[in-house]
Amino acid sequence: MRLRVLGIGNGARRDDGVGVWVAQALAARLGDSLDVRVLGDDGFQLVDALGGIDAALLIDAVQSGAAPGTVHRFDAARQPLPPALLRCSTHALGVAEALELARALGQLPARVAVYGIEGADFGLGAGLSAPVAAAAAGLVEELAANLTDRPCTNTP
Amino acid sequence: MTETTRTIEVNQLARVEGEGALHLAIDGGQLTVAELRIFEPPRYFEALLRGRDCREAPDITARICGICPVAYLMSSCAAIEDLCGLRVPAPLVDLRRLLYCGEWIESHVLHMFMLHLPDFLGYPDAVSMAREHGDLVRAALRIKKAGNGIVALLGGREIHPINVRIGGFYRLPTRAELAPLRDELAFALDAAEQALVPLAALDFPDFERDYTFVALRHDSEYPMGRGRLVSSDGVDLPVARYDDYLTEHHVRHSTSLHSRTADGGVVHLGPLARYALNHDRLTPRARAAAAAAGLPPVVRNPFRSIQVRGVEVVLALEEALRLIDGYVPGDTPAAAFEPRAGIGYGATEAPRGVLYHRYAVDAAGLITDAKIVAPTSVNQAVIEADLRHYVEPNLHQPDEALRAVCETAIRNYDPCISCSAHFLKLTVERR
Numbered sequence: 001m002r003l004r005v006l007g008i009g010n011g012a013r014r015d016d017g018v019g020v021w022v023a024q025a026l027a028a029r030l031g032d033s034l035d036v037r038v039l040g041d042d043g044f045q046l047v048d049a050l051g052g053i054d055a056a057l058l059i060d061a062v063q064s065g066a067a068p069g070t071v072h073r074f075d076a077a078r079q080p081l082p083p084a085l086l087r088c089s090t091h092a093l094g095v096a097e098a099l100e101l102a103r104a105l106g107q108l109p110a111r112v113a114v115y116g117i118e119g120a121d122f123g124l125g126a127g128l129s130a131p132v133a134a135a136a137a138g139l140v141e142e143l144a145a146n147l148t149d150r151p152c153t154n155t156p
Numbered sequence: 157m158t159e160t161t162r163t164i165e166v167n168q169l170a171r172v173e174g175e176g177a178l179h180l181a182i183d184g185g186q187l188t189v190a191e192l193r194i195f196e197p198p199r200y201f202e203a204l205l206r207g208r209d210c211r212e213a214p215d216i217t218a219r220i221c222g223i224c225p226v227a228y229l230m231s232s233c234a235a236i237e238d239l240c241g242l243r244v245p246a247p248l249v250d251l252r253r254l255l256y257c258g259e260w261i262e263s264h265v266l267h268m269f270m271l272h273l274p275d276f277l278g279y280p281d282a283v284s285m286a287r288e289h290g291d292l293v294r295a296a297l298r299i300k301k302a303g304n305g306i307v308a309l310l311g312g313r314e315i316h317p318i319n320v321r322i323g324g325f326y327r328l329p330t331r332a333e334l335a336p337l338r339d340e341l342a343f344a345l346d347a348a349e350q351a352l353v354p355l356a357a358l359d360f361p362d363f364e365r366d367y368t369f370v371a372l373r374h375d376s377e378y379p380m381g382r383g384r385l386v387s388s389d390g391v392d393l394p395v396a397r398y399d400d401y402l403t404e405h406h407v408r409h410s411t412s413l414h415s416r417t418a419d420g421g422v423v424h425l426g427p428l429a430r431y432a433l434n435h436d437r438l439t440p441r442a443r444a445a446a447a448a449a450g451l452p453p454v455v456r457n458p459f460r461s462i463q464v465r466g467v468e469v470v471l472a473l474e475e476a477l478r479l480i481d482g483y484v485p486g487d488t489p490a491a492a493f494e495p496r497a498g499i500g501y502g503a504t505e506a507p508r509g510v511l512y513h514r515y516a517v518d519a520a521g522l523i524t525d526a527k528i529v530a531p532t533s534v535n536q537a538v539i540e541a542d543l544r545h546y547v548e549p550n551l552h553q554p555d556e557a558l559r560a561v562c563e564t565a566i567r568n569y570d571p572c573i574s575c576s577a578h579f580l581k582l583t584v585e586r587r
Contacts, residue, residue: 040315042314042315044266044297044300044301044304045314047297048297048301093270097283100283101282101283101286101293104283104284104286104287104290104293105286105290105293105294106290
């Protein structure tokens with residue numbers, strides 16, 4: 001099965017970089033055989049990155065009002081992401097819109113696990129806030145175990 | 157018209173860049189006010205440039221827009237190079253044109269297929285359109301990606317490139333690095349010609365206006381990075397005299413300044429203007445594509461701008477291939493220069509039209525004054541005039557329909573309101 005890990009975010013905006021942090025930590029843990037891509041906020045790149053694979057594991061920061069470090073899990077292959085969690089940008093295609101465009105084009109993988117980690121600090125600068133760093137480390141452990149046991153067990 | 161007072165409010169116009177509102181007032185069946193209100197907060201770019209080294213101007217101003225950063229890079233370089241009397245060697249000028257081709261391709265394709273085409277095919281957005289026109293959207297995304305590839309390679313990254321500097325680039329690509337772009341660009345050129353076929357069959361409103369077109373014009377090439385400022389009514393000036401021709405004025409309803417000619421005239425910038433004033437400079441396949449699409453040498457129907465953009469995409473792809481094939485890396489990535497005191501003027505053709513920069517620099521090379529006029533800002537007045545002329549014969553339509561035609565008319569220009577801010581809320585007041 002062709003699995004691709006997609007880390008979304010901007011490492012220069014503190015917790016916004018948590019998706020990138022998790023993706024890179026998984027790459028460091030599991031080695032070069034893992035197909036990892038780090039993406040910024042251009043949703044068209046995401047549409048492209050969803051093509052030609054069987055499963056996608058997507059990690060991004062979210063801001064829903066939940067406690068910082070809360071990990072939200074979605075099965076995007078089954079249904080669209082909840083709109084309330086998603087930023088709406090007039091400039092770029094957001095993650096939810098990119099997933100819907102990929103779905104409309106028939107290029108959404110059969111399995112799409114989306115992990116949204118609730119951020120606390122989206123200000124300028126590098127590094128994650130403490131609750132987000134702890135949640136990210138925990139998620140890396142969980143995902144690494146799943147990915148080495150069986151490929152992508154996150155979706156039914 | 158039996159009704160005398162109607163009020164329509166649209167809180168947000170989707171598929172333009174930025175935030176704004178449209179206010180229409182209809183009094184006794186007559187349209188009395190059509191105001192495009194830009195209410196994004198001012199961004200103070202001109203002020204924050206003061207005191208900065210003139211070599212920083214390209215990278216700072218590129219942040220004004222995520223869709224056309226290359227245009228900002230190119231206009232600011234042109235202005236500072238003008239100030240310093242710097243002659244950029246031909247291979248570097250060619251490489252900059254290649255970079256600009258990349259931006260035209262990605263920006264035009266985004267505008268045409270993601271923002272504007274849903275209007276003509278009757279969809280609320282590109283995602284809905286993609287469900288029934290998947291092949292067209294897939295092709296568009298692939299063409300756009302080919303343009304992104306150029307910007308990523310020459311600019312160092314796809315958004316807000318970092319490899320451009322006064323006098324040239326920080327690092328030159330090798331021929332071997334450019335070569336892999338070629339196959340995808342060749343594919344995109346064929347695909348862009350094909351994509352123009354369904355656009356030719358669209359049902360465009362029967363609407364034309366007698367615009368005063370303004371664009372750059374160059375001796376030998378379709379304008380991108382250089383040329384003189386020309387207009388359809390005979391103006392022909394060096395860029396340094398831009399301020400003699402167009403001046404900016406504050407209007408109460410908008411944080412975007414409006415531009416007028418000395419006699420109060422309104423000018424039209426962008427693809428229609430470039431095309432009308434430079435039809436003889438089109439590349440062979442672009443000219444053939446225009447003819448195949450049924451476009452005359454001057455297009456005065458703003459709704460057909462989607463097709464003219466398509467012609468320019470063909471041109472940009474053709475140019476990109478030519479420039480890649482002819483590329484021989486020079487000895488130096490950038491011409492050397494020393495800052496000096498003076499005033500420099502630069503204008504290049506952003507995808508949406510002439511983008512003008514003017515800088516005053518002191519003997520230490522620090523910027524003392526900056527003026528940046530985004531094409532969307534200049535086009536505000538022409539958009540309002542289009543709306544007045546287009547809405548007036550349509551006043552009998554219900555508010556929803558009226559709103560849809562207004563939005564489509566605005567998206568003819570894809571106002572990058574963020575750049576001018578200096579998106580759309582529509583209020584219609586009928587008395």
